Amino acid sequence: MPDQSATDEAGERAAPRTGGAADAVAALVDAFAARRPLRAGAFIVTLYGDVVVPRGGSLWVGHVIEACARVGISETLVRTAASRLVAAGRLEGTRVGRLGYYGLTAAAHEEFAAAADRLYALPRDGSGPATFTLALQAGSAAGEPPDRASGFVPLAPGVALAAGHRPVPAGWAGLTAASDDLQGHDSLRAAVRQVWALDDLEAGYAAFIDRFSRLSDLLAAGDRLADGLTALSARLLLVHGFRALALRDPDLPPAALPQDWAGDRARRLFARLYLALSPAADAQVSSFTGLEGALEAVTPGVRARHARLGG
Structure with a gap:
């Protein structure tokens, strides 16, 4: 829906x-x-x-x-x-x-x-590297997790993902990865449709x-x-x-x-x-x-x- x-x-x-x-x-x-x-x-x-x-x-x-x-x-x-x-x-x-x-x-x-x-x-235009930020909970006393308003979606407890380079909240560690060549485009598109609920947005x-x-x-x-x-x-x-x-x-x-x-x-x-x-x-x-x-x-x-x- x-x-x-x-x-x-x-x-x-x-x-x-x-x-x-x-x-x-x-x-x-x-x-x-x-x-x-x-x-x-x-x-x-x-x-x-x-x-x-x-x-x-x-x-x-x-x-x-x-x-x-x-x-x-x-x-x-x-x-x-x-x-x-x-x-x-x-x-x-x-x-x-x-x-x-x-x-x-x-x-x-x-x-x-x-x-x-x-x-x-x-x-x-699609030029330039594709960038994602992975946020990881740094410890049991970590702060509030990043939320959808900040661009992140939860993947698992203590793990969240965002497109682009995004700041992560206090108590979380961020890893930004960029690639000039995203392999398996069709599989990637299918995965992000589910992670980011793109059907609703589309x-x-x-x-x-x-x-x-x-x-x-x-x-x-x-x-x-x-x-x-x-x-x-x-x-x-x-x-x-x-x-x-x-x-x-x-x-x-x-x-x-x-x-x-x-x-x-x-x-x-x-x-x-x-x-x-x-x-x-x-x-x-x-x-x-x-x-x-x-x-x-x-x-x-x-x-x-x-x-x-x-x-």
Whole structure:
């Protein structure tokens, strides 16, 4: 059975529409707004990761409410979710007169920037060595084992494996091995499907492709969205859906992945659509304000993000 969180965040289906790009965005919004309960906190995290991280600073709460309202999240839900994010140490609030602003804490900014490195990138080309990290429990008094959130999966008591070079927790020993030639590709692919539950993840990626392909095709054919807020809403939903998948992707080397891996196709779709939506979406962002005044449409951080997506 596909992972439910992946289906909720990236794969929900909406009734088909027959219009152009604006209707395609409306279908995305309808599908998101139809979910109960709405994940206001998760969407605010998406908003800050996409809009604030590459620009720095903060957002006036009114603009947070405006962006969330376009996808069916009420002001009450926004304020409740923002308060919880403050309590969790991810946002910090500031008042200037009657106006309230929220910015990322230093720890959250670092966390969000690291997540952005995984989201805003094209598929790897398969060149270079394949690397894995083996974590071994160092003794009976070892600390907490590495978990899936850190990229590791348990293989046996005291043994865990991750793709790539990963730090291991205190009390554990790490062994990183790299190979230019992974032998037995078919056997390797079969093994990693089981270890990392790739069938569930691939189903999520396939649903993401199904959901966002129509809008991408319409924009590629020359259709346009009427206003910047619609473009920004579509881009936020795109990032929101892709983030739910990409951040739990083990980032396996290409030789270990199934042939015609849906994750690569989803990543290329994400890059195309993100770049297509960005001129209008970034222009809309320039109408948003923070403590330092109006946000810039394009910054060095925004340019770097676009370059990593092939723009």
